[in-house]
Amino acid sequence: MLKPLMNFTGGLAAALLVMSAQATALKQEDISVAEVLRDRALESSDAYSHVESLTVEVGPRRAGTKGDERAVAWAQQKMKDLGFDRVYTEQIDVKRWARGHAHAEVTAPFPQPLVVTSLGYGASTPEGGLTAEIVEFADVDALLKAPARKVKGKIAFINKRMERARTGEGYGPAAAGRSKGMRAAAEKGAAALLLRSVGTDSDRFAHTGMMSVDGVENPVPALALSAPDANLLEAMLKRGKPVQVKLNVHNEALADGPSFNVIGEVVGREKPEEVVIIGAHLDSWDEGTGALDDGAGVAVVMETARLIAELPQRPRRTLRVVLFGAEEIGLVGAKQYVDAHANDLEKIIMVSESDFGAGKIWRFDTRIPESKFAIADQMMQLLAPLGIKRGDNKASGGPDGSVFVAQGVPAMTLHQDGTDYFDYHHTPNDTLDKVDPENLKQNVAAWVVMSFLATEMDGDFGRVSTEH
Amino acid sequence: MLKPLMNFTGGLAAALLVMSAQATALKQEDISVAEVLRDRALESSDAYSHVESLTVEVGPRRAGTKGDERAVAWAQQKMKDLGFDRVYTEQIDVKRWARGHAHAEVTAPFPQPLVVTSLGYGASTPEGGLTAEIVEFADVDALLKAPARKVKGKIAFINKRMERARTGEGYGPAAAGRSKGMRAAAEKGAAALLLRSVGTDSDRFAHTGMMSVDGVENPVPALALSAPDANLLEAMLKRGKPVQVKLNVHNEALADGPSFNVIGEVVGREKPEEVVIIGAHLDSWDEGTGALDDGAGVAVVMETARLIAELPQRPRRTLRVVLFGAEEIGLVGAKQYVDAHANDLEKIIMVSESDFGAGKIWRFDTRIPESKFAIADQMMQLLAPLGIKRGDNKASGGPDGSVFVAQGVPAMTLHQDGTDYFDYHHTPNDTLDKVDPENLKQNVAAWVVMSFLATEMDGDFGRVSTEH
CATH class of the missing domain: 3.40.630.10 (Zn peptidases)
Known part of the structure; x- marks a missing residue:
C-alpha cells in the first residue's frame, strides 16, 4: 500500500513545481x-x-x-x-561538383562487379580506369598508422562497420573513415580509397557523403561500397590470394556558384x-x-x-x-x-x-x-x-x-x-x-x-x- | 484432467499408424x-x-x-x-544477350532520374534515347484492352502491385505484366514499356526477369521500375499534367551459345x-x-x-x-x-x-x-x-x-x-x-x-x- 501514497506525494510535488514554474x-x-x-x-x-x-x-x-x-x-x-x-532568400556561395559514373569490379581472383558510389567531391580515375590490389584496414586509424609502403599504389579498403543505435551514435566512429580516409590514402600514395559504406543496412546501396578534400595535394578516387560488396571483398581476402579491383570513375569539379538559405517568418x-x-x-x-x-x-x-x-x-x-x-x-x-x-x-x-x-x-x-x-x-x-x-x-x-x-x-x-x-x-x-x-x-x-x-x-x- | 488422456490416445493412434505404414x-x-x-x-x-x-x-x-x-x-x-x-555435364543451347545500360528520367513536369533495369532480352532505344509521355495501366489486362490510339507513340506504364504472401502466390498475377507486357505494348505501337517491379519490397531496386519475346515483330525497350519510382510516377500523374519520360537503353542480342546442366550422382x-x-x-x-x-x-x-x-x-x-x-x-x-x-x-x-x-x-x-x-x-x-x-x-x-x-x-x-x-x-x-x-x-x-x-x-x- 505504499505505492499510491508515494504517487500522491509525487503528484503533489509535481503540482507545486508547476505552480512555481508558472510564476516565473x-x-x-x-x-x-x-x-x-x-x-x-x-x-x-x-x-x-x-x-x-x-x-x-x-x-x-x-x-x-x-x-x-x-x-x-x-x-x-x-x-x-x-x-x-515574410518569405525571402539569402544567397550563399557553394563549391560545385558534377557526379559522373563510378564503376568497380573485382578482376581477380574472382571476377565480379561491385556496387559503389563516389563520395562527394571525389576525384576521377585516369581515362579507362585503374586496376590495383586492395589492402584492407579495420578503420581509418589503422590506415593512418600503416607504413606508406603497405599502401602505395594499392587501393586502400577501409572495412569499418557502423553500429545501429537509436541515438545514431555509431555514426561518428564510422564516418571518420569517410571524412578522413581519402586524405590519408592520398598522402600514403594509394591509388584510391574504397570505404565500407557508413550505414546500418545490408542492402546493396553505397552511401555517399562528404569528405575532407581541402588542401589534399593529389586527391585520389574515393568510393563507398555497399555493405554486401564490402562483405564480398572481405570474404575474397580471407581466401588468401591478392584481390585486384578495377575502378572507372568520372566526376567533375565545377566553378563555385550560388545557392540560398530560404527563410520564412511568422x-x-x-x-x-x-x-x-x-x-x-x-x-x-x-x-x-x-x-x-x-x-x-x-x-x-x-x-x-x-x-x-x-x-x-x-x-x-x-x-x-x-x-x-x-x-x-x-x-x-x-x-x-x-x-x-x-x-x-x-x-x-x-x-x-x-x-x-x-x-x-x-x-x-x-x-x-x-x-x-x-x-x-x-x-x-x-x-x-x-x-x-x-x-x-x-x-x-x-x-x-x-x-x-x-x-x-x-x-x-x-x-x-x-x-x-x-x-x-x-x-x-x-x-x-x-x-x-x-x-x-x-x-x-x-x-x-x-x-x-x-x-x-x-x-x-x-x-x-x-x-x- | 481430460487432456493427458487425449494425448495418450493420440499417441497410441500415431503408433498404430506407424506400424501399418511400416508394413507397406x-x-x-x-x-x-x-x-x-x-x-x-x-x-x-x-x-x-x-x-x-x-x-x-x-x-x-x-x-x-x-x-x-x-x-x-x-x-x-x-x-x-x-x-x-559421378560428376558430369550435359550441354544445352541457350539464347544469349548482353545487358548494356538503362537510364530513365522524368523530363517534365518534374525532372528527376528514375531507377530502372532492362527486362531480360529487352531491346534498345534509338541511339541518344527516346522521350515520350507515359500512360498508366492498372495491369497488363488493362493494357491489352486499351485502344491502340491511347498507347501509340507513348510509354506504357503498368502499375500493378504484387501482394506479399508466404506462398508467393502474388507472383503470378504481377508477373503477367512482365511476361506479356512488352508484347502487348509493341503490338499497340507503344514506344516502350515501363513496369512496376514484380516484387514486394519498397527499396530502390528494379526487379529484372524474363519476358516473352519470341515472334514479337517490333520489340520495344522494356524496363522495370523500382517500387519507389513507380510511386513517384503515380504521384506525378495524379497532379494532372502529362508526364514525359526519357529512356536511354542499350542491350545486345547475341548468337546462341552453349551452357550446361551439371549433374552429380550418388x-x-x-x-x-x-x-x-x-x-x-x-x-x-x-x-x-x-x-x-x-x-x-x-x-x-x-x-x-x-x-x-x-x-x-x-x-x-x-x-x-x-x-x-x-x-x-x-x-x-x-x-x-x-x-x-x-x-x-x-x-x-x-x-x-x-x-x-x-x-x-x-x-x-x-x-x-x-x-x-x-x-x-x-x-x-x-x-x-x-x-x-x-x-x-x-x-x-x-x-x-x-x-x-x-x-x-x-x-x-x-x-x-x-x-x-x-x-x-x-x-x-x-x-x-x-x-x-x-x-x-x-x-x-x-x-x-x-x-x-x-x-x-x-x-x-x-x-x-x-x-x-
Missing part, C-alpha cells in the same frame, strides 16, 4: 494554447503532404545543382502558400526583433529524393510554423523558419548565415533543427541556463504524453543549429528515433515511402509545443556555454 | 537412418558454406555469360570435392538405374550474386547428397543432383534435359527442386498416387518436428521439376517460407547476407529425410497425373 516562466494561457496546437498537429497536420510535394515535385537537390534551384523556388512558393508573413506581435529559429536543410544528396534527409525536417518545421500562423494572433516573438542550403557539403548555409548575421545573433532567443529523419521523437534536450529549467519542465508536461522524456542540457541544436550554438545561441533538440535512419541515409533508397505520416504528426506536435512556447515565454535564455 | 512402405531401419541424417543436418550441415563459395567465387552467372561458365566449372569441382560418385547400391532427382538451378540473374535465387537451392541439394554419400553404404537407388542451366530464361536446361532423356524418364522415381530462396520449410506437398500416401505420412513423422506440415498432392516439383511433372514424373515439394523472397528476387540485392545459415540447416534436414527415404523405399510411385 510560461503563462497558463500559453500552455493551454500550446496544448491545443499539439492536439491539432496530432489530428490534422499536413507535414506529410509537404514532404510528398518536395520529393515528387523536386526530388534530388544537391547544393549547386538544377535540383537545388528548383528546391529554392519550391520552398519560397510553399511558404507563401502556407501563410507566412512575425512577432510584441517583440518582432526577437527571433526563435526553427530550421532544417533544404539540400539533399543526389541519389535519393531526400525524403528522410531532410525533406521530413523541412516539412516538420514548415508545418509547425503554419499551425502557429493559423492562430488568431501572432506569437509574441518572431518565429523564423530557416531552410539551410548546402548542409550536406559542410554546413555551408549555416556558417554563412552566422557570418552574415554576426551582429544579430544576440536577438536569436533559441535555435533548433530537425535533421534526423522521420522517426518518432523520444527525447528532449536543451542548452539553456539551469535557472530556466522550469520552462523546459513546463514544455515537458505537454511533451511527455507524446512519449518524450527529458534528456540532458547538452543539446546540439542539430547540425546547422550547432553552428549557432558555437556562438552561444541557446538551443533545444527534439531527438528522433534514429534506429533505422542510417539504413537509408545518403543512398538512392532515401525516398518518400520511408516516411511514416503518423510519426510526422507526432514530430509536429512536439515541435509546435516547443516553438510556440519559446516565442511566448517571459524573459529569455541569455547566451549559453559553447562546450560539448 | 518404409523400413524402420531406413527411418532410423533418416532421423540420424536429419539431426546431423541440423547440427553440422555445410550448405551455407556452399552458397558462400558460389556467391563469393563465382557471383552473377546469367546463362551464356562468362559467369555461367565459371559456375559450371565451380559446380563440377565442388561436387567432386564433396565425394559424389550411385545406388541395388537399383542404380532407378533415379531420384533433386535439383536446383545453377544460373542466376546478373545484377545480384544469386544467393537466394538459386544459390541456396544449389547448396541445399548438394549438401543433401553429401550427407547421404557419407553413410556407410550407398542408398538403394541412385540420388542424382541436377543443377539446371538457364532456368531463368525459360526453364531451358530442364526442357532440354527432358527432351534428351525422353526414353529414361520412366526410371525417374521422383523429382524435386529447391528454388524459392532460403526461408524455413513449412509445408510438404506430394504428387504421388493416393495409395502411396503412407510413405508421405512416414516422411512427415520426421518432418513435423522441423515445423513442417503436410500440404496437398499437387506438388509442382519446382520450376524445373514441373517440366518433369508434365511428363508424368512423380514429385515432391518442400515449400519454403517465401514471405520475404520477392523483396530481393531478381535484384542486385540478392546477396549472401540475405541467407540465414540456421534456415539452411532446417532445409537440408528436411531434404535429406525426403531424399534418402525416396531412394530406399520399396516399390515406386509409377506415373502421376499431369493436371494442376
